[in-house]
Amino acid sequence: MIKIADVARAAQVSPSTVSRALTKPDLVAPETRERVLQAARQLGYQPNKLARGLRKQQSRLLGLIVSDILAPFHATLAKGVQDAAEKHGYMVFLFNSDEQPEKEARYLQELQSHWPEGLLIVPTAKTRQHLRNLRGARGMPVIELDRTSGTPGVHAVLVENVLGAREAVEHLIALGHRRIGMITGEPVITTAQERLEGYRQALKGAGITPDERLVANGYHKEEGGYAAALQLLRLPPQERPTALFVGNSEMAAGAVQAIRDLGLRIPEDISLVSFDDTRWAQLMEPALTVVAQPAYEIGYLACETLVSLLRQKAPAEGRILRLKTRLLIRQSTARPRLGG
Amino acid sequence: MIKIADVARAAQVSPSTVSRALTKPDLVAPETRERVLQAARQLGYQPNKLARGLRKQQSRLLGLIVSDILAPFHATLAKGVQDAAEKHGYMVFLFNSDEQPEKEARYLQELQSHWPEGLLIVPTAKTRQHLRNLRGARGMPVIELDRTSGTPGVHAVLVENVLGAREAVEHLIALGHRRIGMITGEPVITTAQERLEGYRQALKGAGITPDERLVANGYHKEEGGYAAALQLLRLPPQERPTALFVGNSEMAAGAVQAIRDLGLRIPEDISLVSFDDTRWAQLMEPALTVVAQPAYEIGYLACETLVSLLRQKAPAEGRILRLKTRLLIRQSTARPRLGG
DNA sequence: CGCCTTTTTGACAACGATTGCAGTCAATTT
DNA sequence: AAATTGACTGCAATCGTTGTCAAAAAGGCG
Structure with a gap:
């Protein structure tokens, strides 16, 4: 591997000059600079x-931990x-916690030893205490995405979960549904809480008495969604929901499977609406009505925020940004069958 | 941030001893070791x-460039x-070339400056020359995934594309199809070449004269697949294919859209089989017949191979591993309509 | 008790890049 | 012609860690 000393020798200058020629061009004489640049190029330096990171005490590295790549x-x-x-000009170290707090803890440690300048994280159940344990975290700014861990002073980029969920359920209500089931995620996760809250608000707004038997935990995963849907749809006929609102697309995939396995049809027998727009939601038959989240924007904005925090040295107080969701009405939601 | 000197001070030993206590425990006296470990733990070192990487001349970092995360x-x-x-014990730097050679070149440079010990890459059209330009690459082992760049001496983990494609097309032929269209990827990409070759072999084996108008380029992308499908399905009735074989799932998604936009039904009007199994392929109606690739295994195996190359110093000659594909017959393929 | 091994420890020099400081040299001013 | 300025360059220290080497301590043996 070519190092600065090699370039220095080739250009007949000192290493210092090479460093300056490359990083602070106006500090070296034009002809010297040219000689250095040429040598560097030629050697493929x-x-x-x-x-550099060691010397400058900055890594230009960011850490990102998502919960399911x-x-x-x-x-x-x-x-x-x-x-x-x-x-x-930052690089990103990407990790995958698989929603497992232990994995998250391990990756946080591993990450820390690489001296990232900032951290972006989709928190799991224990993120709050993990972040507290990260003693070295000094002033390292942390941005939470999608959910919050409740760590005081942390920044976050989220979506309007309550509103998004309420709109989805209100859409079902407007179609005439009264018995609406919900498949929610892990209750410790804030998105699950907020979406459940939106669901309840919508019911309340329509004067529908909430029935706790219509809410099932799908643990954010496909299998959980499958089990939860089975549980809800196997209720006695007059208690069974005529519509399901599902907390994310993974669980929705499970729910669709369960509905099919029970021989039910969407939307004739059961209406379905879920969070997250995906390719399969668009391609399945009937196309799925969804609450679309601006996922790319969340990530982009979170990173922009992080970088601007890094620029201004002062550790700004935690700010929470909330982006809007969009209800995309497709063919999976319809009027309930009479007497359903 | 706590450094070794801080721990040394706390444990009343020299930095060297701390380093040893942590990395070569048997070289320090048990009581000293305990004192050091305790101090390190307490300070959160x-x-x-x-x-460490600088000193030991090894980063424990691997680079991974995929073409579409x-x-x-x-x-x-x-x-x-x-x-x-x-x-x-390796960390992975993940990049996304988006199939764009320029991005790939940029990331390769960026990556190189972080001194990865090895590189895993899904090559794009210009990877061969990029790797050649990487002068510093010395003996840095490179493993190619999914496709090959044709760089001599490079290792690769691929699948049996010719065979997989042939089986898919033979399945269509067995159902009675004679006019079978193919939507292929960029011809410079080896997977596209090999899958096309498998398609041709299957036709040849069945004594069907290949018709070049039935092969369209979808450029590996959804939009390309859409356009290619339109092109093929708008051929005059007696020339139009009764079945389509699609080179990957992105293009297949486009093809499905095109088929629907034309008001055609799968599999009654047109049979469809594509490479890659995905959630939407399983959930769409009818479920898509696919050539499933062991994606996780390819990645895992490639990384295992890379690590074992790193262990044995000797730069082994390039070896190509090919994994098997599996044809999963679902409902999107059926007998062609009489007179189709 | 002294000599020789073996164990344990610390001082020091790297790894490659950057930067404060000081020195060189030519250009400008007096 | 001497003095001053300014542009440019090199020296040396530094970032945190590890490995080499030698010194110091401990243990073993006659």
Whole structure:
């Protein structure tokens, strides 16, 4: 690997001059600079970021921990973060907690030892205490995405979950549904709480008495969504929901499977609306009505926020940004059958 | 940030001893070791990997460049790589070339300056020359995934594309199709070439004269697949294919849209089979017949191979591994209509 | 008790890049 | 012609960690 000393020798100057020629061009004489640049180019010199980071005490690295890279929402989030990071000359270390607090803790440690300048994280159940334990975290800014851990003073980029959920359920109510089931995520996760809250608000607004048997936990995962949907749809006929509102697309995929396995039809027998727009939601038959989240924008904006925090040295107080969701009405929601 | 000197002071020993106590425990006296470990724990010491990497001349970092992180195939690939890397104590820098050679070149440069010990890459059209330009690459082992760039001596983990494609097309032929169209990817990409070759072999094997008008380029992308499908399905009735074989899932999604926009039904009017199994392929109606690739295994295996190359210093000659595909017959393929 | 091994520890020099400081040299001013 | 300025360059220290080497301490043996 070519180092600065090699370029220095080739250009017949000192290493200091090479460094300056490359990073502070106006501090060296034009002809020297040209000689250095040429030598560097010819030798294919690439600065060693490890050494530079060590000396300058800055890594130009950001850490990103998402909870499920295989879910389109998170993949899109990650892309938004990376695009923004690249724009500002940062690299991103991407990890996947799989919603497992232990994995998250491990990755946080591993990450910390690489001296990232900032951290973006989709928190899990224990993120709050993990962040507290990160003693070295000094003033390292942290931005939470999609959910919050409740850590005081932390920044976050979220969506209007309550409103988004309420709109979805109000849409069902407007179609005439009265018995509306919800498949929610882990109750410790704020998105699950907020979406449940939106669901309840909508019911309340319409004067519908909430029935706790119509709310089932799908643990944010496909299998959980499958089980939850089965549970709800196997209620006795007069108690069974005529519509389901699902907290995310993973669980919705499970719910669709369950509905099919029960031999029910969407939307004739059961209306379905879920959070997250995905390719399969668009391609399935009937296309799924969804609450679309601006995943790319969340990631991009979070990273922009982080970078601007890094620019201004003063550790700004935690600010929470909330983006809007959009209800995309497709064919999976319809009037309930009479007497349903 | 706590450094070794801080721990040394707290434990009343020299920095060297702290370093040894942490990395070569049997070289320090038990009581000293205990004192050091305790101090380190108490202060929350984390070794600085930048400094360590610089000193030890090894970063424990791997680079991974995929061509589209939003595609499930690539996301799964990445997960396989990361899981394997983690097992061996490596971190992964993940990038996304978006199939754009310029992006790839930029990321390769950026990556190189972080001194990764090895590189995993899903090559684009210009990877071969990019790798050649990477002068510093010395003996840095490179593993190609999914496709090959044709760089001599490089390792690769691929699938049996010819065979997989042939089986898919033979399945269509067995159903009675004679006019079978193919939507292929960029011809410079080896997977596209090989899958096309499999298609041709299947036709030849069945004594069907290939018709070049039945092959359209979808450029690996959804929009391309849409356009290509339109082109093929708008051929005059007696020339129009009764079945389509699509080179990947992105293009297949476009093809499905095109088929629907034309008011055609799957599989009654047109049979469809594509490479890559995805959630939407399973959930769409009718469920899509696909050639499933072991994406996770490709990633995992590639990373395992890379790590084992790193272990044995000798730069082994390039070896190409090919994994099997599986034809999953679902409902999107059926007998052609009589007189179709 | 002294000599020789073995264990344990600390001082020091790297790794590669950057930067404050000081020195050189030519250009300008007096 | 001497003095002053300014532009440019090199020296040396530094970032945090590790490995080499030698010194110091501890243990073993006659």
